[in-house]
Amino acid sequence: MSDGGTERQNPARRAVLGAAALGGAAAAVGLPGTARAAGPGGRGGHGGHGGRLPNPAVIAHRGASGYRPEHTLGAYQLALDMGADVIEQDLVPTGDGHLVCRHENEIGGTTDVADHPEFAGRRTTKTVDGREITGWFTEDFTLAELKTLRATERIPDVRQRNTLYDGRWEVPTFEEVLRWAEEQRRGTGRAVWLHVETKHPSYFRSIGLELERPLARLLRRYGRDRRHSPVFLQSFEPTSVERLAGLVDCPVVVLLSGASSRPWDFVQAGDPRTVADLVTPEGLAWIAGFAKGIGPTVNLIIPKDSAGRLLEPTTLVQDAHDAGLVLHPYTMRNENTFLPADFRTGTDPAAYGDAFGAFQVYFETGIDGIFTDNPDTGLLARDDFLSKG
Numbered sequence: 001m002s003d004g005g006t007e008r009q010n011p012a013r014r015a016v017l018g019a020a021a022l023g024g025a026a027a028a029v030g031l032p033g034t035a036r037a038a039g040p041g042g043r044g045g046h047g048g049h050g051g052r053l054p055n056p057a058v059i060a061h062r063g064a065s066g067y068r069p070e071h072t073l074g075a076y077q078l079a080l081d082m083g084a085d086v087i088e089q090d091l092v093p094t095g096d097g098h099l100v101c102r103h104e105n106e107i108g109g110t111t112d113v114a115d116h117p118e119f120a121g122r123r124t125t126k127t128v129d130g131r132e133i134t135g136w137f138t139e140d141f142t143l144a145e146l147k148t149l150r151a152t153e154r155i156p157d158v159r160q161r162n163t164l165y166d167g168r169w170e171v172p173t174f175e176e177v178l179r180w181a182e183e184q185r186r187g188t189g190r191a192v193w194l195h196v197e198t199k200h201p202s203y204f205r206s207i208g209l210e211l212e213r214p215l216a217r218l219l220r221r222y223g224r225d226r227r228h229s230p231v232f233l234q235s236f237e238p239t240s241v242e243r244l245a246g247l248v249d250c251p252v253v254v255l256l257s258g259a260s261s262r263p264w265d266f267v268q269a270g271d272p273r274t275v276a277d278l279v280t281p282e283g284l285a286w287i288a289g290f291a292k293g294i295g296p297t298v299n300l301i302i303p304k305d306s307a308g309r310l311l312e313p314t315t316l317v318q319d320a321h322d323a324g325l326v327l328h329p330y331t332m333r334n335e336n337t338f339l340p341a342d343f344r345t346g347t348d349p350a351a352y353g354d355a356f357g358a359f360q361v362y363f364e365t366g367i368d369g370i371f372t373d374n375p376d377t378g379l380l381a382r383d384d385f386l387s388k389g
Helices: 011-029 073-082 117-122 160-165 174-188 201-206 212-221 238-247 264-269 281-288 316-322 355-363 375-387
Strands: 057-060 086-093 099-101 124-128 131-135 193-198 231-235 252-256 293-296 369-372
Touching (some): 073 086, 099 174, 174 193, 201 238, 201 264, 231 238, 293 316, 355 369
Parallel strands (some): 057 086, 193 231, 252 293
16 A cells, blocks of 8 residues: 555654654653564564563553453453553543542443442433433542442444453453552563553533642652653543643553543633644644644545545654654554454454554554554564564
């Protein structure tokens, strides 16, 4: 496929670009490390090489969520065992102020709450970031109540095998994840990198459940608030990222959805800018004033046509690097239903397509890492990519 005028960078050049993107913080966060100094199979950058991460880094999206119910200690452990470079957590609060790991505050689709008659009266309808949602919400539960629930597979129609593990794990608190990461470090000698997202921060602030300061307190308590700490902090709301940057020294990342969308904090503030404005050189320069990176949807890297086939890459990777930003786009998955049409195999949406081929196309754009539900596939794809460099 044509590179759309963006020259493919070799691994050494890509590592230099990534280090430049982080500027003075590059040595502190170890991103990216030397792409080929990663040990057997190219996977050793977990922290064993001076805390550096490989380039491109493989980020376990909500853990190894292609194989276990997402945001469980089981999904996080499997991702670590597979060799993922970084493991993601999404944070929402309980009513008594604890930060827990769920993709959304509505938990009807990711726990067995509907099977608990004692909580039937908690089902309600709320408007979150302009969307009306019906279900059960973490902010209506204490942590003790939430701990009586068990996690379930979010998309059982696509990942029926994952339902085998329904009911096996609790909803973890972020503090439990920090303790787990420290136990893993002590046991293996490798730092466990985390990629931590504040979910719906403006909404939660409006109901008295701020996310940023409690998150910062936990990071300080566990020594992960410094430039050298193995953690990234991220949000779809730039003002949340700015708040975090003022509270801790670890690198922060602005997440970017579809080009026509507007961050919810922009909507509330009357800021007319869309994501399309933020991915211009001017918008990226503004982000670089307080952040170290961006997490764009892969469609901002390579758009798709109406049939879901890939078009020419945009200039976003080069423009972001020119602004001094690293890029960790999201999300690669193995199943046909999530892949570009170019890489689907057969007609079963739940069947695996040519995920390796899709990974290669995205790696060739020069990205510094990628989120994936299938870290083992991502790691093998990176091996293939680097072996061609």
